[in-house]
Amino acid sequence: MSDSHNQRYDCVVLGAGLAGLYAAYLLRQSNFSVGVLEARERVGGRVLTLRTLAHQQHAELGPEFIDSNHHRVIRLAERFNLTLSTRPDFWGVSPSPPFGRKAQRAWRQFWNEVYALAAQVPDRHAPWHAPESLHMLDCVSMRAFAERLGVWTAGEPLFRRYTQNMEATEPENLSVYSIAAQEAFYGKGVHAGVYRFVDGTDRLPRALADAFCALGGDLRLSAPVDAVEQTPDGVRVYARQAGKPLTVQASYAIVALPFPVLTQLEWRPAFAPWRVDALQCAGKGAVIRTLVQFRRRFWREEPFPRAYPDRADISAIWEATDLQAGESGVLSFWTGGDAARRWASLSEHARIDECLRVLEVMYPDCRAQVIAARSYDWQADPFAQHAYIHHAPGYLTEALPLLRQPEGRLHFAGDYLSLFVGYMEGALESGERAAHAVQDALRPPA
Ligand SMILES: Cc1cc2nc3c(=O)[nH]c(=O)nc-3n(C[C@H](O)[C@H](O)[C@H](O)COP(=O)(O)OP(=O)(O)OC[C@H]3O[C@@H](n4cnc5c(N)ncnc54)[C@H](O)[C@@H]3O)c2cc1C
Incomplete structure (x- = not known):
């Protein structure tokens, strides 16, 4: 990794989530010089695998499931030797009484x-x-x-x-x-959510980042971007790293930031009014994921709970460790939509307690089995500010076709720009599209 503070690349990529990493990797494979600026101290963005659980178990706080038509995810898993598995032994339940x-x-x-x-x-x-x-x-x-x-x-x-x-x-x-x-x-015949990464979803962005760096790509972590300026012959990006200003120049930029973050940066010249309006149409999906690790997998002994709570803000509970060995196990609690917005004012401790309160109705002795717990609110994550997009009325026909357009030397990527709505596959697809567009601009067809 270079430590120069004033670099010039063919392309600078903003954001090292899956969209940005894939775009950077593809461009580097075609021998263009590429720098990536990432605000967090890690790659992967909304891909977040919890690895601090007991007994070397892990579980997902972000994406977990892969549909059978997510061909880019599946191909990359093969390329990087990451094992995907179906869920033969999956346990999941809706914590509300069965519907009539x-x-x-x-x-x-x-x-x-x-x-x-x-x-x-x-x-x-x-x-x-x-x-x-x-x-x-x-x-x-x-x-x-x-x-x-x-x-x-x-x-x-x-x-x-x-x-x-x-x-x-x-x-x-x-x-x-x-x-x-x-x-x-x-279309027909797609199996939803059939695959998961056996060793954790974060293996995918880490493998992409390693491959990018092995090709000589320049990845800078803990480098939040504050401002982006377009000049007659390129793009100048103003960031910070280790408390020092960092200026990066490039012929083109791929902006692979989550959409709520976009309007909080300074753009010179400012975004066109149509982009600002279109961004306002995008729906910010709210999710809080809570993971609780238990000493024993008691739900296996009694797969159909005896009773259900009258009302629960949790819309799904499932086992996150069915592909992992050991006596202990992790349950994943999903809170989405308005319930997640309500829970945003609760402390992490209170959210975990609420999950256990619901589970206790179904499994009265569960609390005594708890080893560890973590609850993550994606709305409160400063570099995501939402979980994933939902297509609010008007977004698909009015906003999406506009937002996919480049603006000068800026090209855009991110899951909000794909028809694989709010999926890792969408992030990869958008990154691929942006990389091809920049490639064409850098090397115009003869
Ligand atoms: C709870 C949850 C469950 C999900 N479940 C699934 C699932 O089961 N299957 C599935 O396929 N998908 C799922 N998703 C969606 C999936 O996580 C996303 O579609 C995908 O990870 C988005 O990638 P991205 O690169 O577009 O955005 P991000 O991953 O958000 O990447 C953007 C990057 O930009 C960085 N950044 C932000 N601000 C700045 C700045 N100022 N300067 C520099 N960098 C900055 C961020 O830190 C981040 O690394 C889920 C998401 C969540 C939150």
Whole structure:
């Protein structure tokens, strides 16, 4: 790693999450000089594996599951010899009483309508090119659509659990067209969440960073960017490292920062008004993940709890250690959407206590088995400020196609720019797209 404080690269990448790391790695593979500036003291951004648990067990505070069509993640795992595994022995439960027949029927009716809409999406790779009738539905929330169908009241608990678990928001904040577009984009036969990294998700960004550095790439950690200036022949980036100012120059920049952070930096010239407006349309998904390690895996002895709490802010509980050996085990508690916003005012201790209070209804003696616990609020993380994007009404058809555009010498990457909405695959795909665009600009076709 170079220690010069005034570097010039072909491309500087802002942010060493998966989007930035993959873009940097691809450009370096093509022999361009690349520097990466990362605010944290580690790579991976929202990929965060907890490795301080007892008995050498680990568990995820960020991403964990990989769909069968996340081909970039799967290919990189193969390239870096990282083992992915399916979940033959998976234990998970919703800590609310089972839903009745009426709710199930409402749920099916809603999805039948969504599948019918998905079949009408003309271009699944560019769903913003849609006839007026579909465009209009991008301004309709999941709740409003369910109300129109007359299935909201019966199905509300199921709709809420779905959006809290999958979209980190509530049905009022999610565009129904974006749900249909996602169905069309995925197509049939995709298995959701089938794979996990056996040794922890953080192995992926670490492997990418190692490969980038081995190719001679320049990675600077603990180097938060404050300002970015475009000049006639390039980009100048103002950061800090070890308390000292650090100025980096490059022909192009790939901005791979989470979208809530973008508007807090200084951009010279300022972002175009259309970008500022489009960024405001992006929905900040809220998630708090809580991990509790127990001496024994008592849930295995009684997979179906005897009782459920009346009401819980936790929408899912599952075992995080089913691929790991040992007598102890870790349960993962998911709090998403409005519940996560409410919990943001609680201390970490109070959040852990709330998880145990819910679990105690299901497993009365669980508290005595606790060895360790950690709760992480992604909204409070200064370098993320949200968990992942949800497509609020208007985002997909109005904002997303604009936000994917470069602005001068700035190209943009990040999971919020992909149709793999809020997934690691989306981060990689956006990084690949930005890297190819910069490559074309640096080496114009003959
Ligand atoms: C709780 C949770 C659960 C998830 N579950 C899944 C899942 O099961 N499967 C899945 O595929 N995805 C999941 N995701 C989504 C996945 O984590 C993201 O899609 C992906 O990691 C985003 O990568 P990124 O590079 O776009 O952004 P980030 O990882 O956020 O990277 C951006 C980088 O920019 C850095 N940065 C910020 N500000 C500055 C600055 N001023 N200067 C320099 N650097 C800066 C950040 O520190 C960070 O490293 C989950 C996310 C969360 C939070």
